[in-house]
Amino acid sequence: MHDAPPGDLFGFRLSVLARQWRRAVERHLARAGLTDASWAPLIHLHEAGDGIAQKELAARVGTDDSSLVRLLDILEGRALIERRIDDRDRRARLIHLTPAGREEVARLRRLLAQAEADLLADVSDAEVATMLAAFDRIAARLRGTEP
Structure with missing residues (x-):
């Protein structure tokens, strides 16, 4: 297995590393008093912008609607989000951050930056930039092949 071309190892190693990374970040956040997974929807909501549909937020977070x-x-x-009726579809609710939610996102970003700095301590900025560029190319390919 050690003699396998790097491409043969990439997917497996990436998926293992992603799980390990997530656990390490969750431990870091737990030390700061964030013991549930509610931080992920806040970050995704902030990235997507206010007024995202619940179904789209679930897809971004990687969880089911329920x-x-x-x-x-x-x-x-906790008054961090509010659900508002979608004017285009009165049955749907759009999710918005509250001012307190925005403050919590800022706190989360600081904590995530600390966790990332710890995890990336042995990796140069240039190496990170190279990996991010490769991730972008992989993501573009994935978007092009999705049905």
Whole structure:
């Protein structure tokens, strides 16, 4: 297996590393008092912009609608998000960050930056830039092959 071309190892190693990275970030956030997965929807909501549909947010977070509903209930209870009726489809709800939600996202970004700095301590900025460029090319290919 060690003699395999790098392309034969890439997918497996990337998926293992992604799980390890996620666990390390979650441990870092847990030390800061964030013990549930509710931080991910906040970050995705901030990235997507206010007024995202619940179904689209679930897809971005990588969870099903019912699991996301529970997280959104928690976030709404903490006054970090609000659900608003979609003017185009009155049955749908659009998710928005509240001012407190924006403050929480800023705090999360600081904590995530600290975690990333720790995890990337042995990797140069140039190496990170190279990896990000490769990720972008892979993502573009994936978008082109999706049905």
